[in-house]
Amino acid sequence: MLGGRLSFFVKMFMAFFKIGAFTLGGGYAMIPLMKLEMVEKNKWLKEEEFLDIIAVSQSVPGAVAINTSVYIGYKLGGLTGAIFALFGTVLPSFLTILFIAYFYREVSEITYFNKALKGVYPSIFILILSAAFSLWKKALKDYQSYVIFIMSLFLLLFVNVYPGILILVFGLIGVFRGLYKDEKRMKKND
C-alpha cells in the first residue's frame, strides 16, 4: 500500500521533471507537454479538468507553469502530491542554471542555448496551436461558448486585457445565467 503510493509519487515527479526540462520559451510551452503527460499518457486528468486548472493558474500571481503543476499535484496526491509536483517542475531549471552559473564566463557562451531556442519557437507555435484545437470541443459546445470565445480572443489580441479579469467577468456572467435558468426551471415546476 505504502509502496504503491510512493511509486505513484515518483511517477508523478518524473512526469513533472520531464515537463520542466522541455519547457523552453515561456509558460505556455508547457501546455502541450502537460496535456500529453497528464491527460493522454497517464490519464490523471480529464480535458475539462485540465482547462479549469489552467484558468485558475492564469488568474493568480506567479509563474503559470508552477501554478499549474502545484494544482495538478494537489489534485492527484494532496499536499504531498503538490510538493512532489513543485520540485519536479522546478528542479530541471534549477540544475541547468546552477550548471551554467558555475561554468559561466561570458554571455557569448550561451549562444548555443539561443540557437536552440530559435529552432524551438516555430515548433512550440505548432504544438500550442494543436493543443488548443484538441481541447476545443471540450470547451466550445454551444452558441454562447462561441460568443465568449470570440470576444475573449478579440480582447486578448487587440485590447491586451489581463487574463484574470476576463476569467472573472465571464465566469460571473456564467454563474448568474446558470442560477437564473435554474430559478426559471424551478418556478415552472411549481
Add this chain to the structure above:
Amino acid sequence: MIDYIKLFLAFFKVGLFGFGGGYAMLPLIQKEVVEINKWLDFKEFMDVLAISQVTPGPISVNAATFVGYKVKGVLGSAFATLGVAMPSFIIILFLAYIIKKYRSQIKAVEYFFQAIRPVVIALILQAAINIGRNSITGIKEFTIAAVTFAGIYFLKANPIAVIFFSALFGVLIYR
C-alpha cells in the same frame, strides 16, 4: 543567515506580486535585485535575464536561481527559488482546497468553470499566435513549423522528441 532570508523575501515578493507570469515579473525582479538590494549591477542583471530566457523552465525561477547563486552560492539559489515559488504554492493550494470543497455543493462553481472554458481556449490560442507572429520570420522557421506539423499529425511524433530535434536543428542551422 540574514542574506538567505533577504534572498527568500525579495523573491517571495516577486512571486506574490508577479501577476501575468513570465515577462510581467521581470521589472519586479529588476527592482529587487538591482535597485533595492544592489546584488547585481544593471549589466550583470541583463546577462542573467539573457540566460534565464533561453534555458528551460519559468523565467522567474531561472532568474531567482541565478541571482541566488551569485549572491550566496548553491544555498542562496535554493532560498531564492523557494521564495519565488512559495506564494504560488500557498495561493494555489488554498484555491484548490476551496474549489474541491464547494464544487459539488454549490452549483455556481460549476457554472463558473463551464463559462470560462472558452476563455481558456482563447488564452492558449493567443499564446500560440504571439509566438508564431514573432518566430515565423523566414523560410527556415516556416520549414521547422511545417515539419513539426507533419510530424505530430502524420507520424504522431512525441512533442518532447519534436522539441529536442528542433532545438538540435536550431543549433546546427543558425550561426
